[in-house]
Amino acid sequence: MLSPRFGNSYVISVISIVLILGSVAESRVVSSKIESFDYPAINCRKHSAVLTDFGAVGDGKTSNTKAFNAAISKLSQYANDGGAQLIxxxxxxxxxSFNLTSHFTLFLQKxxxxxxxxxxxxxxxxxxxxSYGRGRDxxxxxxSSLIFGTHLTDVIITGNNGTIDGQGSYWWGxxxxxQMKLTRPYMIEIMYSDQIQISNLTLINSPSWFVHPIYSSNIIVQGLTILAPVTSPNTDGIDPDSCSNVKIEDNFIVSGDDCIAIKSGWDEYGIKVGxxxxxxxxxxxxxxxxxxxxxxxxxxxxGGIQDVRAEDITAIxxxxxVRIKSAVGRGGFVRDIFVKGMNLNTMKYVFWMTGAYGQHADEGFDPKALPxxxxxxYSNIIAxxxxxxGKLEGISNDPYTGICVSNTNIEMAANKKKLPWNCTDVSGVTSSDVTPQPCALLPQKGKFECAYPSDKLAIDKVQFKTCNFKSSNLF
Incomplete structure (x- = not known):
């Protein structure tokens, strides 16, 4: 059984290893020749370039902002001719900060x-x-985010576990x-776009949120290692925001905030964008x-959240x-949420919902806008x-309904609370195989399994192609 002390030590050890690996990478000699390689992607590219072709210097001290922008500007010319990749x-x-282009791949080598x-x-x-009406900070x-794009089609950020380091300590301080007069940058933000792949990278120390697709669709976020100190502010891992058709799988996240936060706008601004x-x-x-x-x-x-499916989840x-956070004035909805298979060790809460998360964009929110x-x-949970x-708190004149819990075994800690469940303004059912016995507002109704969809989402049917880089494709 992991203690909180063990958990924090584990986090520190993981981050230390990454920083050591980064130092080793810095000391290596950069080869001027890049061998051919393959990688999985939603789409492949006809043309290629290497960052050093544009005068970039990889010494960790020289600014390469102009080189990135020059490279992407040049490669954007190939969008309608098979696309391009920047190595x-x-x-x-x-x-x-630099902006991406359509039909484009940014590939970070090992x-x-x-x-x-x-x-x-x-x-x-x-x-x-x-949909926010103001900055978060x-x-x-x-x-602008470190890597940014808007109104794009078919954009890929991937690699052979290359690293993006936001050097966030400056911003956290x-x-x-x-001292912030503007909201801190995110690491990766893609807006108003379609067909997005972010995969096979290590992301560390973002100034704020790490991965933020917004107003976008058909998104795959896969195979990321995301690391930030557990005391770092607002370093959410992956935040799909007003997005449709999203697949997030095979990710490892250590964070100072939510590992994944699903969003859709803030108060009256989110309601208006809808x-x-x-x-x-x-x-x-x-x-x-x-x-x-x-x-x-x-x-x-x-703006609402619906049809979210989570399975095979581990938390330490x-x-x-899974936490639901809302408030009077939010409006919107959270519905059709399905969770199956969680393995949890050393948690304060397993089930947590609140209708009193009272941060507001400004005083213009509608107090009659109820979520x-x-x-x-929830089903198949071991903790x-x-x-x-559980701590389940709806809103007095707006209860949270249709809650279902089945096949759940929760082992309480030595410092457990006298009442393991605290429920107000909620309704639902639990199966007879839920322990400890739930609160009266979630009565046990025999043996059954809570719903989980049997259909397959469209984004889950997308197949990766095997793409390649060949030096002969350099222009």
Whole structure:
């Protein structure tokens, strides 16, 4: 059984190993010749270039922002001629924010490290997101993400486990001192786009959220190792936001915030934009986040969240498993949520829902805008060393309904609370194989299995192709 102390030590050890590996990569000599290689992707490219073709220097000190932008500008010319791929070779490539293009692949080789600049002049400013109405850190605008794209089709960020290091400590320090006048940059943000693949990379130390697809569709996020200190602020791992048809699988995340947070806008702004996040599959996720959730739904969910499927989930030394966060004024809905197969060790909460997550964009929210939370299903759960089995709190005149729990065994910790379940303003049922015995608002109704869809989402049917890089394809 893992203790919280063991869990935090484990996190520190993982991050230390990554930093050591990064130092080793820095010391290696960069070869001028790149051998041919294959990789899996949703689409392959006809043309290729290497970052060094554009004057980039991989010493970890020279700014390569102009080189990245020049490379992508050149390669954008091939969008209608089979597309293009930019190879980032071994080395440490310091850069500010840069924008991707359509029918494009950014490929990080093994021992390639993209470093986020700590010079704010290299981060363009963007207006606030329409569904948020303000920045998350400050009312004004926001910095562009390290890797950004908008209105794109068919964009891939992948590699042979290359690394993107946001060097977030600079930004965390300013945030903690309340010195941010704009919202911190995310690591990767893709907006208003279709066909997105982010895969087979190590992402560390983002200034804020790591991966943020928004207003987009047909998204695959796969095979990422995401690492940030567990004390780092707002370092969510993967945040699909007002997105449809999303597959998130085979990811390992250590975070100072939610490992995955599903969102769809904030209060009256999210209601106005009205773009739900829907048709999401999450599988084979491992999460460590002592102060946050494995999977969070909300709290910005005013455009709605529906048809989310999570299976084969592991959490260690994490505050909660699947958490629903909403509030009066959010509006929107969280419905048709299906969770099957969670293995949890050292948790504060297994089941946690709240209708009192009171952060608001501004005073303009509608107090009559109440969230609709219904049809929430959990099955096949094993949890050990748990403080609270469940804390389920709806809203007094807006109860959360249709909660179902089956085949669940929760072993309480030595410091367990006298009442393992705390339930108000909720309704639902549990099967007879749920232990400890649930609260009265979730009565046990014999042996049954909570619902889980049998159909396959369209995004789950997408097959990767075997793509390749050949030096003969360099222009």
């Amino acid at each position: 980032v070779p071994p080395g440490k490539w310091l850069t500010g 021992d390639a490290v993209i470093l986020g600049s700590q010079d704010e002049s290299e981060w363009p400013q963007l207006p606030v997101l329409p 400050a009312p004004g605008g926001r910095f 300013k945030f903690k001192k309340k 773009m739900p996040t829907q048709h999401v599959i999450i599988r084979r996720l491992t999460c460590i986040s002592p102060d946050s959730a494995t999977i969070a739904l909300g709290s910005e969910m005013s 030394s994490t505050e909660s498993a 609709n939370v219904t049809n929430i299903n 050990k060393n748990v403080t609270f089995a």
